[in-house]
Amino acid sequence: MKKNDLIIIGAGLLIALLAYLVMGIGQKNIKTDELNVEVYVDGELLEVLPMDKEGIFTYETEYGTNVLEIHDHKASIIEATCPDQICVNSSDIFRPNQNIVCLPFRFHVLVQGEGEVEFDAVSQ
Numbered sequence: 001m002k003k004n005d006l007i008i009i010g011a012g013l014l015i016a017l018l019a020y021l022v023m024g025i026g027q028k029n030i031k032t033d034e035l036n037v038e039v040y041v042d043g044e045l046l047e048v049l050p051m052d053k054e055g056i057f058t059y060e061t062e063y064g065t066n067v068l069e070i071h072d073h074k075a076s077i078i079e080a081t082c083p084d085q086i087c088v089n090s091s092d093i094f095r096p097n098q099n100i101v102c103l104p105f106r107f108h109v110l111v112q113g114e115g116e117v118e119f120d121a122v123s124q
Contacts, residue, residue, distance in 0.1 A: 035096065037075045039068065040108040051075070051094070051111070063105040075109060077102065 035051040041061050049057070049070060056078070057068045066087065067079035074092035077100055087102035096113040 035073070035094075035111055035113050037068070037070060038110045038112055040110065042106040043108075059107065061105065061107070063107070064102075066102055066105060066107045068109060075111065076100070077107075077109065080105065080107075 037049045037051060038045060039047045039049070039057075039059065041059065041063075046059065047057075051070065051073050054071050055069075057070070059066050059068065064081045065079075066077055066081075069076055069078045074094040076092045077087045077090065080088050080102055082102055082104040084104070087100050087107070090100045093100055093109065093111050096111055099108060099110040101108050
């Protein structure tokens with residue numbers, strides 16, 4: 001390798017590191033104590049849970065069963081009796097307006113915030 005190749009590789013790694021740090025800092029500016037998890041079944045609001053209320057919540061409806069877990073200010077569906085398991089394989093949600101949907105059971109989990117979300121310099 002030539003000296004210029006090493007400089008280009010080093011600059012690329014430095015840019016990647018800076019991007020990672022900026023994105024990580026931006027994610028930490030969300031006020032998680034003001035976030036709620038809204039649970040809907042068939043389009044109707046079933047329950048509102050504060051994001052800081054950790055636990056496992058089971059919802060049995062006429063369509064099927066979904067198990068929601070809230071842990072470390074993140075919500076996820078950890079178990080469902082639906083055939084495709086897409087909702088179970090979805091990533092955790094923790095930001096306002098993120099959601100998980102189980103279409104066969106008409107089950108919808110949505111993160112909503114009561115207060116403002118603090119934006120970082122990149123997203124303003």
